[in-house]
Amino acid sequence: MAYFLDPVPALDEVVARLQGVDIEAAVNTAHVNLPGAWVRWAGYDSLVLSGEEFVRVEVVLLVGAMPLDEAYRQLVALAEEAVEELGYPDGPVRQQATLFANDPVALPSLVLPYNVA
């Protein structure tokens, strides 16, 4: 018996659902186009007696560098579209600045956590 659930199918499912509603989404940061979503693996959650658990996925919504008030509006609009498709997140939504490798600009972002069975 495998001890850990493969997270990739869960990540791919979330990417596909976001792309289905025209949100640019990718697991690999090099493939994320802005505005869009970086779908990342954050671990596991909610272990049950049978040993099954959820894959914890974070949808990191990103917009380009711009004045913050405009960035926040765009992030909220993007979040509305994502939640329409994925449902309410499974944990607190948080705002953060996100830095990607080889890019010195911190991007405004909003993180939506989901537990995927």
Place this chain on the structure above:
Amino acid sequence: MTIQAFKPINGTLSLGSGPLAVASQVLACELVPTEKVKETDPIPVLSGEELAGDSSATVTWRLKFKIFQDLRAAGIVKFSYDNSGDEVAFAFVPTDDTDHAASFAGDCVVVPIKVGGPVSKTDRAQSDVDWRVVGTPVPDWPGA
């Protein structure tokens, strides 16, 4: 000495004659014994002697578990409504650890499971279940 311990994971919990397998909903499960002691005071008599008091003890059991609520027609909440007040069989295996492969079976009295909970955008609804076990659960200790 080697420490003997197990992790309560990859276990099973089944209910009723179906049986309904619910381990995928269960966040915690315990079979809990409680001792009830009954004591009577010594009784003094006119001569100054005392009639000694009595004491006796009984052990009762409860099946307690925490679940994700499942409101589907095939789910545990409907099972609890359908079997309210009934004695149903249960079987509990706490772990798949082969060194600790004990299992416990018995009958318990079903009480409908609480539905709903705090309003939340983020948390799945859970319920604590506490059912009376009829008599004493029967353990199976493989290798004993």
